[in-house]
Amino acid sequence: MSTTTTSGETVTQPAPAQTVRIGVLAVQGDVREHLAALTALGAEAVTVRRPSEVEQIDGLVIPGGESTVMDKLVRAFELREPLVRRIAEGMPAYGSCAGMIMLADRIVDARPDQQTLGGLDVTVRRNAFGRQVDSFEQDLEYVWSDPDSSGTVHAVFIRAPWVEEAGADVQVLARVSEGAAAGRIVAVRQGNLMATSFHPEVGGDRRIHAEFVSIVRAHRLQQSGASQSPEREDTA
Numbered sequence: 551m552s553t554t555t556t557s558g559e560t561v562t563q564p565a566p567a568q569t570v571r572i573g574v575l576a577v578q579g580d581v582r583e584h585l586a587a588l589t590a591l592g593a594e595a596v597t598v599r600r601p602s603e604v605e606q607i608d609g610l611v612i613p614g615g616e617s618t619v620m621d622k623l624v625r626a627f628e629l630r631e632p633l634v635r636r637i638a639e640g641m642p643a644y645g646s647c648a649g650m651i652m653l654a655d656r657i658v659d660a661r662p663d664q665q666t667l668g669g670l671d672v673t674v675r676r677n678a679f680g681r682q683v684d685s686f687e688q689d690l691e692y693v694w695s696d697p698d699s700s701g702t703v704h705a706v707f708i709r710a711p712w713v714e715e716a717g718a719d720v721q722v723l724a725r726v727s728e729g730a731a732a733g734r735i736v737a738v739r740q741g742n743l744m745a746t747s748f749h750p751e752v753g754g755d756r757r758i759h760a761e762f763v764s765i766v767r768a769h770r771l772q773q774s775g776a777s778q779s780p781e782r783e784d785t786a
């Protein structure tokens with residue numbers, strides 16, 4: 551951000567650390583609902599379709615859709631390399647449903663040749679709930695980070711995956727509460743990466759997006775602190 555003073559001098563000011571720009575991967579899937587949720591929470595929400603756009607965001611949401619198609623398009627649009635790199639560098643990312651599959655290091659029931667971006671040390675089973683139950687809804691206990699959030703989450707599952715195995719560094723945030731799949735892991739966090747099997751963007755509950763936006767804000771603050779410290783040393 552730059553402003554011109556009365557003397558005509560241009561002064562560059564860093565954007566306020568609380569302003570975060572969050573990209574929604576927009577090659578396929580339910581992009582609009584995520585943009586709306588992020589905007590409602592005060593983030594600048596933008597679509598990501600080009601490699602250059604991957605460099606300009608503080609965090610990324612990968613929506614639900616179809617992971618096999620998303621994978622093909624991510625590769626065709628040359629987004630794979632920059633996304634994998636930025637995730638490995640610590641950029642926060644949140645994946646819902648197909649997005650959870652995209653963030654998983656390992657998939658069971660993948661299409662031949664299907665790749666993920668990876669980052670989350672989990673094994674995810676695609677279409678885990680089976681054909682009989684294409685979609686269903688359940689209230690789940692959720693491990694909130696935000697002290698202002700509490701209570702259960704109304705989770706909508708649509709041909710959803712579950713987390714079959716989670717590495718030691720993965721925090722389990724929610725499990726299926728009832729039925730044949732009771733106990734299955736359906737929400738996780740590992741560092742700056744978060745994923746849910748269900749679709750919080752359906753139904754207007756913004757608490758899960760709020761959890762992600764705070765991860766992005768915290769990371770952004772940390773980054774701006776790190777980039778300012780050499781300057782502070784110079785002026786001291």
Ligand SMILES: NC(=O)CC[C@H](N)C(=O)O
Binds near residue numbers: 613617708
């Ligand atoms: N709603 C969804 O995102 C479904 C995910 C889909 N079954 C997949 O494998 O990608």
